[in-house]
Amino acid sequence: MSPLPSTQTPTLGNTLGAIFLAVVLSCILFGVSTLQVYHYYHYYPNDTRVHKISVGVLWVLDATHLSLTIASTYHYAVRGFGDFAGLQIVTWPVKLAITINVIIVLLVHSLYTSRVWRLSGYHRGVIGYLVAAVVLAGSGIGVVLAIESWGLRTWADSAAMDWAVLASFAAGTAIDILLSGAMCFYLRKSKGAGMRLNSRISTLIQYTLSTGVFTSAMSLACFFTFILMPHNLVFLSITYLLTRLYVNSFMAMLNARQRGPRTGTDSDAYALSRSHPTSGVRVSTVAFTHGSAPLAQPRDVERVRPPLSTAPNALS
Template sequence: MPTFDLEKFIGPAFIVICISFILYGLGLAQVYFYFRTYHDHPAIKLLVILVCILETLHVAFCIHMVYTYLIIDFADPGSVLNIIWSTGASIFLEIIISGLVQSYYIYRIRCLCKSGYVFVYLISVVCARIAFGFRATAYGYPVTTWEAMSALRSYKICVNVSLVFNVVADSSITFVLIFYLHQSHVSARVRSTRNILYKLMYYSLSAGVLTTLTSVIALILFHVSKTTIAFIGVLEVMTKVYANSMLAMLNIRQGLKLEREIAVNNGLSLRLTDVSKQVIVQPDVRMLFTPSSNTSIY
């Protein structure tokens, strides 16, 4: 690190981590709403529980990191330059949580699209991101200081490749998901069906843009901020963005169900056989329009 300034070094990361705590609270509220509202397949429930547990552990590691730097080492500002174990542990969890969320989106795409090439491509990109992310984080254990870490060329390469793969994964997942939903939207003959598909596209685009933008910001800060660990703070908040985006996509079904019921009460047909003669929308989307939508795997 060229010049050490305690406030500049850890201040931005501290602010972003505080924001991640707020997002964690929003995520807990979404988990509560989900279990009060839906009766999904046990696999989906297990995914939500697992993400919630990992998010809680992630917050605990972030608190430990902040507490160590700002309370325990308060009288020794120079100790902030040391890498503590909870920093690496929190980033490991961020990689796992983002991988789980991306895998869930890939599963949804698999239900929409039976193309094996698309599925293999997306899985390969996500696995590459996880592999390089784990390797980059592993450097933080044999290396004890941020200055020594930043001097490692292999560490920089792994971080860059990991974040680039993350951007490619998020943008690819968003594009493919919207592409197939758009096909269904164009083919739909019933206006209310098109409106619901349009909302699905809107939510998918919003979630994809947020996660992709977070990865891009982390990548930029990693290159620009040479005297701060602000990019670590962005990585910490990234996991909350992923978790909240997945939970939001699960929880919007209640609003879509109400819209379907209103349309039915007005005498509108929402049969998905009008969408296309080919089955473009698979059971996960189809069940949004049936009375048993609460059991949807979407």
């Protein structure tokens, strides 16, 4: 049998070294996400309770995932130094980190899907249903991967779940691309005659594209490194970074909105979108104005307040 290529041969550099570098970069990205969480709670105090709780849960899960990666790295690099038999065992922090990674990705994708659903005007069009179906299928693959990981005893046993790993990376890439495309499509449809409104929407489109490109590129990197270098841990180190990027991407999307105290109500935004369909402010903008200062509106638009009982909550 011919020897393995140098890119596949397990070495100290592409196993423990790759994990160590991933942990260092993960700590930096965790600091960035923590700062974004602080900015969110400071500048958007009027957001819905669902979003406030979701952001808090994401931060806790992110911190827990980082702690588990540090603990597993310490176990293999320090406590298991020189114990070649022990290095083959998959410890529980690694398994729990995989599970939390699946939960984080599922939560972020669900929050993005809810935004697409509201941008589409709920039951209008098929894109919202398509996005929901793809996210649901990808979530099922992630759950299978998390369950299968708890059955691992050694790293060699992971060969039996290669299909689940590859399917999870492929599904993540497809979902990221689909979510970014759907959100940009509906945001572009929301543009109208207002210059400031169009400027804010263009900013949201730029954030959506940039974050979608980053997460999709990292998912593809995990996919190809797992195929090309299955005998080392480079793909696992990229997975650690991917988890941080998912949290940062969603926080960047929330913090891209206009800051400042609210000057209107949800009912005002809903009435504006309903009573002036040609003004460039449609139902899709409500998903990005709830809980913060509304986007700038054309001056020639008259506000009409409907009864509170008839105005749906955009983000609940």
